[in-house]
Amino acid sequence: MSVNPELKGRVFPPVPPYLVGREKVREFSRAVFATNPINHDPEAARAAGHADVVAPPTFAVVVQEATLAQLLAEPDAGIDFTRVVHGDQRFTYSRPIVAGDELTATLSVSSIKTLGGHAMVTAESRVVDARGAHVVTAISTLVVRGDE
Numbered sequence: 001m002s003v004n005p006e007l008k009g010r011v012f013p014p015v016p017p018y019l020v021g022r023e024k025v026r027e028f029s030r031a032v033f034a035t036n037p038i039n040h041d042p043e044a045a046r047a048a049g050h051a052d053v054v055a056p057p058t059f060a061v062v063v064q065e066a067t068l069a070q071l072l073a074e075p076d077a078g079i080d081f082t083r084v085v086h087g088d089q090r091f092t093y094s095r096p097i098v099a100g101d102e103l104t105a106t107l108s109v110s111s112i113k114t115l116g117g118h119a120m121v122t123a124e125s126r127v128v129d130a131r132g133a134h135v136v137t138a139i140s141t142l143v144v145r146g147d148e
Contacts, residue, residue, distance in 0.1 A: 003112055003119035003144050004078045007071075011108040015066040017130070022099035024062070025055045032056050045098070052099035060091050064125040064138040067107035071123055079121065079144055087120060088141035094134045102130040110139075117146025 022042070029039035034056040037044035045053045072081050097103070104127070111122040125138045 002078055002114075002146070003121060004076050005112050007074070007077055007109045007121070008112045009109065011106065012067065012070045012074075014104050014106045015070070017102045017104045018063050018066070020055065020059075020097055020099050020101040020103060022053050025053045025059065025097075025099050028059050028062065029053075029056055032058060042099075050096065050098050055097040055099075057091055057093070057096075058089075059097055060125075060127060060136045060138045061089070063097075063103050063105050063127050064107075064140065067105045067125040068123065068140060068142075070107060071109065071121075079142070083145040085143045085145065086140065087143040088122075088139075090139040092137045092139070094136065097135060101135070103127050103135060104130075105138075119144040119146070 026040050038048050038050060038054045039056060040053060042052050071077060072079055105125045107123055107125045109121065109123050113120045120141055120143055122139065122141045126134065127136045127138065129135050
């Protein structure tokens with residue numbers, strides 16, 4: 001089964017809100033070797049003008065994951081997860097993610113391209129805070145390998 005080209009332009013419902021926890025930010029920071037004190041110490045973060053510890057830029061994938069799960073579970077998508085390779089990841093921020101943020105993400109499929117027997121699906125997850133203000137857009141390109 002190949003990727004359904006009619007996915008392009010599809011917008012999925014928002015996922016349930018994700019409450020960013022201070023310990024999750026610290027754990028993620030350690031995992032990606034983010035050593036800036038604002039990623040670990042609330043006082044350092046406040047001294048730098050933030051409400052709490054600041055998540056490293058790639059933390060947005062934690063929130064985005066739930067939106068990508070919607071896409072991969074879509075019955076008519078034609079995406080076999082066993083054949084998926086992550087091709088690209090980008091982020092466009094309006095402001096940093098900080099502990100205490102309640103974030104909601106909505107996924108839209110912006111592009112589907114076929115190259116040889118493979119498909120490239122680009123999806124954008126728009127992440128907003130509890131007030132509805134944009135925080136980050138996470139853009140992923142998934143490569144769906146074709147049959148051998």
